[in-house]
Amino acid sequence: MINATTSPEATASSPAARGGEGTTRDYFELLKPRVMSLVVFSGFAGLMAAPGHIHPLLGFTAILCIALASGAAGAINMWYERDLDSLMKRTKDRPLPAGRVAPDDALAMGLFLTACSVGLMGLAINWVAAGILAFASFFYVIIYTVGLKRYTPQNIVIGGAAGAFPPMIGWAAVTGDVSWASLTLFLIIFLWTPPHFWALALFSNEDYRRAGVPMLPVVAGERHTKWQMLAYTLVLAPVALLPTWLGTAGVVYLAFAAVLGALFILSAVRVMREDGASTNHKAARQMFGYSILYLFAIFAALIVDATARGL
Missing domain, CATH: 1.20.120 (Four Helix Bundle (Hemerythrin (Met), subunit A))
Known part of the structure; x- marks a missing residue:
């Protein structure tokens, strides 16, 4: 039986290791759309509350970058935690533990979308917003998923910071800075x-x-x-x-x-x-x-x- 200290690599004979021909819906599920909706909405709220104005097209671009980065982090999280997901009733039917998507494909999609979202945010909006976006992705994937979740009951307390960045990113997209607000x-x-x-x-x-x-x-x-x-x-x-x-x-x-x-x-x-x-x-x-x-x-x-x- 796999436990919390098991490597995220599934056994060669398991469905999670083999992967399958995933549908568009399977790949979309990797992006954790319900989590993404909260992330996007809070990011939009930060953008709207910020002093100043941003062109609607640039505002849309900023929110799109937040959405893509959130989904990318979710895909990498599912890739790393597919062994845990296979043991839990709530998550065992996700695309990776169910074998509908190959692990390498999920990881590649996550890394690609992360690079695209951070790069686009920096080039189209500003590099302060892009820097916060990149750090939020790093925090969720490395600090929370890899470093905290399997090893400490404070995983949610510390790791919660990852999901708290979107309104700051929306704010920075408009102002180009970080403030007490x-x-x-x-x-x-x-x-x-x-x-x-x-x-x-x-x-x-x-x-x-x-x-x-x-x-x-x-x-x-x-x-x-x-x-x-x-x-x-x-x-x-x-x-x-x-x-x-x-x-x-x-x-x-x-x-x-x-x-x-x-x-x-x-x-x-x-x-x-x-x-x-x-x-x-x-x-x-x-x-x-x-x-x-x-x-x-x-x-x-x-x-x-x-x-x-x-x-």
Whole structure:
């Protein structure tokens, strides 16, 4: 049986090692489109909230580069983790563990799209945005996927930084710099990531245990994980109000962020009070779903607010 210390190289006889003739849909799945949608939306929010203006075509190009880099990182992540994916019910039917795409093809696509997205961002937009984009890809692939996920329960805490860069990239595409305002947008996603993924880990605990991935519920237990989730939501709620204090957003955003933060805290309290064994982690599943809505909604509020104020 493969465990967390096993090389990502699948055995020669396994479907993941052989690969097949993947369809367009299989290759698109490698890009993790649902994750990409969050990345693209938060990047667009950073672009819209930034002071100044960018030509619509250049703005589209910047968002396209963010999307391609996100998908490329996802493909490389799937290539490296195909042994783990084959052990988990949630991921065993992905194109690589199911043998529909050859590992070398997935890796080649990921590397090619990374180079194209960073190069295009630098040449068409600016090299500050391109540099942050390149670092975000490096962080997700090397720091998180290779260096953290298999070896520490802090994988999500530290690795969450990778998914927090897109609004900074969108901001830098317009301004060509990094500011406290863009760092605040980064911090919102950074603090959102642990409770989001730990909610998933609570009801997918056996999957992670089987694969040997040291997610927090596996190594520290459910009770400790739930306390950590509540702590992060309590810190996130006031931090999400900072864009108004810094002048990045106005009262429309402030009102939405306050309500959304309160509901996030409430969902964490419900998880705390739930006996997961008897309820099949119903509250954790609901919190996971709400966490996705939260991130979309808070950045949608930022976009609406910026549009209303004519930024």
